[in-house]
Amino acid sequence: MFAYCSDPTTLDGFTWLSCYLTTGKHMSIYWAVGTVLLLLAITAPTALAFGFAGASAARSAIAPLRWIGKTYIAIVRGIPDIAFFLFFVIALDQAFEYLRHKVKCPDWDEPIRQGNDFVVCTAAKLPLGNAPQWVHETYGFFLAVLTFAIVFGAFAANVLFGAMRAVPKGQLETAEAYGMNQRQTFWRVLVPQMWVYALPGLSNLWMVLIKATPLLFLLGVEDIVYWARELGGAKQPQFTDYPHPDWRMWYFGALLIFYLCFTKVSEVVLDRIMARLTHGQATAAGERQRKAAA
Amino acid sequence: MSCWETIADYALRSQGFGERLLPRTDFTLCQQFVLIGSGMIWNIYFGIFALVSGFFLATAVALGKAAENPLVRKPAEWFIFLFRGSPLFIQFFFAYFVFLSLKGVSSFFDPFTSAWLGALVVLFLNTAAYSGEIFYGALQSIPKGDTEAADAYGLSGWSRFRRVIWPTMLRLAWPAYTNEAIFLFHATTLVFFSGFPATQQRGDALYYANYFADKTFNPFVPYPILAGYFILLTLVVIGLFGLVNNRLNRHLPQDRRKSIKYKPQVIR
Numbered sequence: 001m002f003a004y005c006s007d008p009t010t011l012d013g014f015t016w017l018s019c020y021l022t023t024g025k026h027m028s029i030y031w032a033v034g035t036v037l038l039l040l041a042i043t044a045p046t047a048l049a050f051g052f053a054g055a056s057a058a059r060s061a062i063a064p065l066r067w068i069g070k071t072y073i074a075i076v077r078g079i080p081d082i083a084f085f086l087f088f089v090i091a092l093d094q095a096f097e098y099l100r101h102k103v104k105c106p107d108w109d110e111p112i113r114q115g116n117d118f119v120v121c122t123a124a125k126l127p128l129g130n131a132p133q134w135v136h137e138t139y140g141f142f143l144a145v146l147t148f149a150i151v152f153g154a155f156a157a158n159v160l161f162g163a164m165r166a167v168p169k170g171q172l173e174t175a176e177a178y179g180m181n182q183r184q185t186f187w188r189v190l191v192p193q194m195w196v197y198a199l200p201g202l203s204n205l206w207m208v209l210i211k212a213t214p215l216l217f218l219l220g221v222e223d224i225v226y227w228a229r230e231l232g233g234a235k236q237p238q239f240t241d242y243p244h245p246d247w248r249m250w251y252f253g254a255l256l257i258f259y260l261c262f263t264k265v266s267e268v269v270l271d272r273i274m275a276r277l278t279h280g281q282a283t284a285a286g287e288r289q290r291k292a293a294a
Numbered sequence: 295m296s297c298w299e300t301i302a303d304y305a306l307r308s309q310g311f312g313e314r315l316l317p318r319t320d321f322t323l324c325q326q327f328v329l330i331g332s333g334m335i336w337n338i339y340f341g342i343f344a345l346v347s348g349f350f351l352a353t354a355v356a357l358g359k360a361a362e363n364p365l366v367r368k369p370a371e372w373f374i375f376l377f378r379g380s381p382l383f384i385q386f387f388f389a390y391f392v393f394l395s396l397k398g399v400s401s402f403f404d405p406f407t408s409a410w411l412g413a414l415v416v417l418f419l420n421t422a423a424y425s426g427e428i429f430y431g432a433l434q435s436i437p438k439g440d441t442e443a444a445d446a447y448g449l450s451g452w453s454r455f456r457r458v459i460w461p462t463m464l465r466l467a468w469p470a471y472t473n474e475a476i477f478l479f480h481a482t483t484l485v486f487f488s489g490f491p492a493t494q495q496r497g498d499a500l501y502y503a504n505y506f507a508d509k510t511f512n513p514f515v516p517y518p519i520l521a522g523y524f525i526l527l528t529l530v531v532i533g534l535f536g537l538v539n540n541r542l543n544r545h546l547p548q549d550r551r552k553s554i555k556y557k558p559q560v561i562r
Contacts (some may be wrong), residue, residue, distance in 0.1 A: 079521040080480035082487070086504055087517040094513075118511045211381040218487055225387065232391075249391035256380050256388050263379040 020242045029227035033258075035141070036213045036223060043148040044209065048202075050153025055160035056186075073157045081151055082215060088147040089219050093126065100124040137222075144219040152209055159201030164190060166197040196277055203270040210262055214255075228255055297324040308332040308496050316495055316505065323515070326506050330519050333499035334527070339410075340482040340498075344417035345475055348425060351418070355426030356463070360433050370426070377423030382416075382481055386488035389416045409490035417485075421478050425471060432467035433459070465542040472535040476528050499523060 005019035020026070057069030097120045098112065105121035112119060122128075127135045167190055175185040217225035232248030278285040303313035305328055317325050358370030377385065393406040406412040436459060444458040464471075483500040486492045492501055499520050506516035 079524050080483045080500065082480075082483050083500055083503065083517055083520055083524075086500070086507065087513050090507060090511070090513040113512065214381045214383040217383075225384070228387075246391070246394070249388065249395050252384060252388040252391055255384050259380040259384060260376065 025231055029224060029231060032224045032227050039145060039213060042145050046149040047152035047156050050149050051156025051160050054153060054157030055164060058161050059164060072154055073161060075154055084151050085147055085215055085218060088150060089143055092143055092146060094118055097124055097126050140221055144216055144221050155205055159205060160198055163194040163198035167193045199274060199277060206266060207263060224255060228252055300324045300328050304328045305332055308335050310494060310496050321506060321510055326516050326519055329502045330499050331523060333497055333502045334523050336498035337479060337482045340414060340417055341479040343414055344421050345478055347418045348421035351422035352425035352429055355422055356429030356433055359430045374423045374427050377420050378427060382420055383484055383488055385416055385420060386484060390489035409485050413485040413490050425474050428467050428470045428474060429463055432463045435466055436462050468539050468542055475535060476531050479527055
C-alpha cells in the first residue's frame with residue numbers, strides 16, 4: 001500500500017508491520033468487519049419487526065394467531081440457538097428452491113428428494129448456476145440475515161410481549177373509556193408506551209446480537225473469523241513476501257479485543273439512551289434520577 | 295441391521311468405542327437417534343464439569359467484585375467483563391490457538407489442545423464469569439436485616455459468611471442461576487465448531503446432527519432429534535435445580551418462595 005513496501009526484504013519492525021497489515025489480503029478482513037456491521041445494521045431492525053409481529057400475534061384475540069405467536073416465542077427456549085442457525089440456513093434455502101420449483105417447473109414429475117439428494121429443476125436453482133460470484137455471496141449473506149432475524153425475532157418477541165404486558169392496565173382502560181376501539185388502543189396507547197419497558201430487554205438483546213455475529217462463520221459467510229483463520233495460519237516464504245509462523249492466536253486476540261471494545265461502546269451509548277428515556281418517567285429509575293438531581 | 299445392533303455399534307461412538315466408521319449411505323432414523331444421543335454424552339460432560347467447577351470460582355469472583363479493596367475488586371470486574379463482553383465462540387478459538395502455541399513451550403499443555411480439557415477450561419472460566427455476575431447481584435440484594443441479625447448474634451468472618459450470607463445469596467440467585475445452567479448446556483454445542491478438533495469423529499450431539507444434515511441434505515430429521523434431546527436435558531436441569539431451590543427455600547413460608555421462571559436471555 002505504501003511506496004516503501006515494494007521490497008519487503010528491506011523492511012523491519014513497525015514499517016514491516018505497517019506493510020504487512022495493509023496487504024491486499026488484509027483489506028478483506030477489514031471489509032469483513034464492514035460485513036459484520038452491515039449484518040447488525042440490517043438484522044437489528046428486521047429482528048425487531050419479526051419480534052413486534054410475534055408479540056402482537058401472541059396477544060391477539062384470535063386463537064390460532066395467538067398459538068402461532070406463542071409457539072414462535074417458545075421455540076428458541078430449550079434448544080441451542082446454534083442448532084437453529086445451522087438448521088435455518090439449509091431449511092430456508094430448500095424452502096425457497098422448492099417454491100420456485102413449484103412455480104417455474106410445474107410439469108416436473110420426479111420426486112424432489114431422491115435418496116440423499118435434493119433435486120429441483122435448473123431454472124429453480126438459487127442462485128442460478130451461471131450467476132456471477134457476487135450473487136452467490138449476496139444470496140449467502142441474505143440467508144444469514146434472514147436466519148439471524150428469525151432467531152433474534154423470537155427473542156425480541158419475548159421482550160416486547162413482556163413490555164406490552166407491563167403497560168399499566170389503567171392506561172388501556174382509559175383509552176377504552178374514551179371510546180377508542182381495539183386497534184386504536186393498540187397503536188395510540190399501548191405501542192408508544194411499551195418502549196420504556198422494553199428498552200432494558202432490547203439493549204440486552206443488542207449485546208447478545210453483537211456476540212452472536214461470529215456465528216456468521218458457521219453460516220458459510222466469509223466473515224472476520226474466516227479471515228482471522230485464513231490470514232493467521234503459517235505463511236511460507238515461497239508463497240508470500242511476508243512469511244510468518246502460526247499467528248492465529250494474535251488474530252483471535254485482536255478479534256477478542258475488537259468485540260470487547262464494541263461491547264463497551266454499546267454499553268456506554270445504551271446507558272445514555274436509557275438515562276434520557278427514563279428522565280421524568282414515573283419509574284424507580286426515573287425517581288432515582290430526580291432525587292440525584294435534587 | 296436391526297436397531298439393537300445399531301445401538302451396540304454406535305451408542306458409545308462419541309467416546310471412541312464400537313464401530314469405527316460412521317454410516318455413509320442409507321441412513322436410518324435409528325442411526326440418527328443413536329449417534330446424536332451418543333454425542334449428548336459430551337454435552338452433558340462439559341456442562342456438568344464446567345458447572346460444578348465454575349460454581350466455586352463464581353462465588354469467589356462475586357465476593358471479589360463486592361469487595362472494598364480495589365486490588366481485589368478490579369481483577370474480578372475485569373474478569374467478568376472479559377468473559378461476558380466477548381463472544382464465547384471467539385473465546386474458544388482464542389484459547390485453542392493459545393494452547394496450541396503453549397504446546398510448543400512445554401508438553402504440559404498437550405492435553406489442553408484437545409476438547410475434553412481445553413474446551414472445559416474455557417467453559418469453566420466463562421460460566422464462572424456469568425454466574426459470578428449473578429451471584430454478585432444476589433449479594434447486593436441480601437436484605438440488610440439478615441446481616442444485621444448475624445451481627446447481633448455475634449457471628450463474624452467465616453461463620454457469618456457460611457451461615458447467613460452464602461445461603462441467602464444462593465437462595466436469591468438460584469432462579470437466575472438455573473437459566474445460566476441451561477444456557478451453559480446449550481453453549482457446549484459450540485465446542486466442536488470452534489477450532490477444537492473432533493478426533494476420529496468423536497463429536498458432540500450437534501457435530502453428529504450436522505454430519506447427518508450435510509450427508510443427507512435434509513435438515514428436517516437430525517435437527518429436530520437434537521432439539522428433542524436438548525428439551526429433555528433442559529427439563530432434567532430444571533427439575534434438579536428445582537429440588538435444590540426447594541431446599542434453599544425450605545425455611546420460608548409457602549407464599550414467599552420464589553419459583554424458578556424459565557427466562558431465555560443469553561447467547562454467548
